[in-house]
Amino acid sequence: MALVKTRGLVVRVVDYGEKDRILTVLTEDFGLITAMANGSRTLKSRTLIAAEQFCYSQYILFKNKDRYTVREVELIESFFDLRTDIERMALAGYLCEVVSHVGTENMPDVPLLRLTLNALYAISRGSYPLWQIKGSFEIRAAAILGFMPALNACDRCGEEGADVVLDVMNGVVICEKCRNLQSAEEREAELDGSKSAISCFLRPGARAALYYAVECPLEKILSFRLDDAEEQRNFAYVAETYLLNQLETGFKTLDFYKSIISV
Ligand SMILES: [Zn+2]
Incomplete structure (x- = not known):
């Protein structure tokens, strides 16, 4: 078992049991991983705020063979404004599904992460039309x-x-x-x-x-x-x-x- 540090974007969240969540995270260093966020659904949890889809954070993870558990997480960007508009949120959801489909574990893919973050920033800020963000993401991906x-x-x-x-x-x-x-x-x-x-x-x-x-x-x-x-x-x-x-x-x-x- 080892402690590892990386940055990553949550592309998928699945509730697990009463209090936990399984996060699918596109990371800078380990490619696409799944990580258990224990107790992340309880109000006291320190991971609560970052255990949401579209959250980009700095992680400290326990790594045990190919299994990851979130030890600490510090939110860098929540892309909060995505959630204020259904079209923006739906587009962001699609980009994240593409990423979770194509990402590979143990294959760091920094360009794909940067492309996705770039697109989420643009959607969140409303700085470009959605067709332009979507198409640019698709062809570059x-x-x-x-x-x-x-x-x-x-x-x-x-x-x-x-x-x-x-x-x-x-x-x-x-x-x-x-x-x-x-x-x-x-x-x-x-x-x-x-x-x-x-x-x-x-x-x-x-x-x-x-x-x-x-x-x-x-x-x-x-x-x-x-x-x-x-x-x-x-x-x-x-x-x-x-x-x-x-x-x-x-x-x-x-x-x-x-x-x-x-x-
Ligand atoms: Zn010709």
Whole structure:
């Protein structure tokens, strides 16, 4: 048994017994871990305030083989303002579900943690539109997880300026000209809906914004503007489609978020 120190973000909370909670925490040093927070549901508990979803804290943990127990916790940021608005909270819940799905134990993933904290700060402050925070998170998370899309030039001919579609499963763009040269066989594969042929039309502004969100320094990920509503919708659609297809899953929290914003 050892005492270890790390910082981490609570992405999931499950009540356990009468007084305890099991926290899923994306940590700086140990990747995604589950940690028992004993007595965290009792009012006297020192861990009460930090044993909530979205809380980012400094931890001292007991580590016994692969099991962690919270010994001490000091709250750094609670993202309190997330909880004042159902749309913001629903989006934050979706980002946390993505993290708890892709995180790996014993694999520190500092970029993923920083990306998520960045997004939660932005949602909490209301400093950027939610579609922009969501899409930037999705496309950058895909890149961090090893599915970096090559958006700059046509995969076939290298042309940079032309209109393109994104070949979602292969993470490459293909220009109109090269698409028209596709063999009948390839077109047929697309028509029968096989997984290898999901493609999205990319508007120029959306493409530039996605390229920026993938390539820019992480702390500047939201420093772009996309004013046209059609471009915004295209950006949001492509980012979401890309991440979900790479992860080969859907998320209940995403369905919930969408059910709220469509009202
Ligand atoms: Zn081409």
